[in-house]
Amino acid sequence: MNQKFDYIEKVNGNLELPGDKSISHRAVMFSSMSKGESKIYNLSSGEDVKSTRKCFESLGVVFKDEADCLRVNGCGFKGFKAPEVSLDAGNSGTTARLISGVLCAQNFSARITGDESLSARPMERVITPLKLMGANIESNNGKLPLLINPSDQLKAIEYQLSVASAQVKSSILLAGIHLDDYTSVIEKEITRDHTERMLGLKVTRENEKKIISVSMGNYPEPKEYFIPSDISTASFFIVLALFKASPSIRIKNLSLNPTRTGMIAILKQMGAQIEIENMTNYMNEPAGDVVVRKSYLKNVKIDESIIPNIIDEIPVLAVAGLFAEGEFRISGASELRKKESDRIRSIINNLILTGIDVEEYHDGFAFEGKIKPMSFVFQSFNDHRIAMAFAVLSSLNQQGGEVSNFDCVSISNPEFLNQLSSIKS
Numbered sequence: 001m002n003q004k005f006d007y008i009e010k011v012n013g014n015l016e017l018p019g020d021k022s023i024s025h026r027a028v029m030f031s032s033m034s035k036g037e038s039k040i041y042n043l044s045s046g047e048d049v050k051s052t053r054k055c056f057e058s059l060g061v062v063f064k065d066e067a068d069c070l071r072v073n074g075c076g077f078k079g080f081k082a083p084e085v086s087l088d089a090g091n092s093g094t095t096a097r098l099i100s101g102v103l104c105a106q107n108f109s110a111r112i113t114g115d116e117s118l119s120a121r122p123m124e125r126v127i128t129p130l131k132l133m134g135a136n137i138e139s140n141n142g143k144l145p146l147l148i149n150p151s152d153q154l155k156a157i158e159y160q161l162s163v164a165s166a167q168v169k170s171s172i173l174l175a176g177i178h179l180d181d182y183t184s185v186i187e188k189e190i191t192r193d194h195t196e197r198m199l200g201l202k203v204t205r206e207n208e209k210k211i212i213s214v215s216m217g218n219y220p221e222p223k224e225y226f227i228p229s230d231i232s233t234a235s236f237f238i239v240l241a242l243f244k245a246s247p248s249i250r251i252k253n254l255s256l257n258p259t260r261t262g263m264i265a266i267l268k269q270m271g272a273q274i275e276i277e278n279m280t281n282y283m284n285e286p287a288g289d290v291v292v293r294k295s296y297l298k299n300v301k302i303d304e305s306i307i308p309n310i311i312d313e314i315p316v317l318a319v320a321g322l323f324a325e326g327e328f329r330i331s332g333a334s335e336l337r338k339k340e341s342d343r344i345r346s347i348i349n350n351l352i353l354t355g356i357d358v359e360e361y362h363d364g365f366a367f368e369g370k371i372k373p374m375s376f377v378f379q380s381f382n383d384h385r386i387a388m389a390f391a392v393l394s395s396l397n398q399q400g401g402e403v404s405n406f407d408c409v410s411i412s413n414p415e416f417l418n419q420l421s422s423i424k425s
C-alpha cells in the first residue's frame with residue numbers, strides 16, 4: 001500500500017525506540033544456544049528478529065512472551081533437535097548467515113530458505129570460509145536455499161575477511177565456538193562488533209588489523225540481556241529533527257557502540273547539533289540519550305574507511321545530503337548493491353524523481369541541487385530502509401509525498417508511523 005506523508009513543520013519531544021536489531025538477533029541466538037533460561041529485555045519488534053526466533057523454535061528452543069521481556073529456554077551445546085521443516089530466514093541476511101555458522105557444527109541436516117530478496121543475495125561469502133573449516137554445505141550456486149549437513153571434519157581456521165561484513169565474521173565465529181582450538185577472524189576494515197562484545201571474545205590488534213578469536217570456552221551461558229535502542233532506526237528521526245526540531249527531540253537509551261555511530265560523526269561534521277547525554281552501558285554495549293536540534297548542514301567528504309560503520313544509514317544520509325548545502329558524494333560502498341535491494345539503484349531511482357541530476361558509480365553516487373516544488377511518489381523497492389528514508393524526504397518536502405509498499409518497514413520497525421506521529425507538532 002502507498003503511504004502518504006504530509007509536510008512536517010515541527011517535531012519535538014521524546015522518543016523511545018525498540019531494541020537494536022543486530023543485538024536482538026544475537027541475543028535470540030546466544031540465549032537459544034545456552035542451556036536453560038535467559039530473559040531478553042527490549043527486543044527488536046521487527047520481522048527480521050521474528051525470523052531468527054522462528055528458526056530457533058524449529059530447532060527445539062522454547063520462547064515465551066512476557067509483559068516486559070522474552071523468556072528463552074535454550075538447548076545447550078549441540079542440544080538442538082533436527083528441524084522438521086526448512087528454516088525460513090525471511091528477509092533477514094543476519095539470520096541466514098549467522099545461523100549457517102551454528103548449523104555447521106550440529107549432527108543433523110538443516111535447510112535454510114528465504115524470501116525473494118534474500119534468495120537473490122550472496123551466500124558464498126559465508127560458504128567459502130565455512131567450507132574451509134570443513135563444513136558440508138550445498139547451495140544454489142552460492143545462493144539460498146542452503147543445505148547444511150553434519151561434518152565430522154570441522155576444524156578451527158584463521159581467516160582474513162575479503163568483504164567487510166559483520167555477518168560473515170559472526171558466521172565463522174559461531175562455527176568456531178563449537179571447537180576446542182581457537183578460530184580467528186582477521187578484519188582489515190572494522191565492522192560492527194556486537195558478536196565479540198556479547199560473547200566476550202579475545203580481540204587483539206596487529207598494525208591496522210583486528211584479530212578476533214573464539215573457542216568452545218566462549219560458549220554462552222543463560223543470562224539476562226538488556227538491549228539498547230536501535231541507532232539505525234533512530235537515524236530517520238535524527239535526520240528529520242535536524243531540519244525540523246523545535247526546540248529538540250530526545251531519543252532515549254540509544255545504542256552508541258562506536259562501530260555504529262559513524263552517521264552521527266558525519267552529521268556533526270556537516271554542522272549538526274547533536275548532543276549525547278546520560279551515557280551508560282548495557283551488556284558491554286555503550287548507550288545514551290541523543291538530543292537533536294535544528295541545524296544548518298553542509299555536505300562534507302565521506303571517507304571510504306567509514307562505510308562499513310554507516311552502511312545501513314546511507315539511504316537516510318543521502319536525504320540529509322539533499323537538503324544540505326553543496327554536493328553529496330558516497331564512494332567505496334559497493335556493498336550497498338547487495339542489501340535488501342540494490343540500494344544504490346533504489347536511492348538513485350527515487351532521487352531522480354525529484355528532478356535532480358544524480359551520477360551513478362559502481363560503488364556509490366553523487367548529486368547536488370534543489371528538488372522540484374511538487375509532490376512525489378517514491379518506490380520502497382520492498383526495502384525497509386529505502387521506505388523510511390523516502391518517508392523522511394516526503395515529510396521534509398513542502399508538497400509532501402508517498403512511498404509504495406510501505407508495510408515493508410515492519411522488517412525493522414513496525415511502529416515507525418506511530419513514532420513519527422508522536423513527535424509531530
Ligand code: S3P
Binds near residue numbers: 094164165167312335
Ligand atoms: C548486520 C551487519 C551488516 C548490516 C546488517 C546487519 C549484522 O551487514 O548491514 O543490517 O547484524 O551483523 P554486513 O555485515 O553483511 O555488511
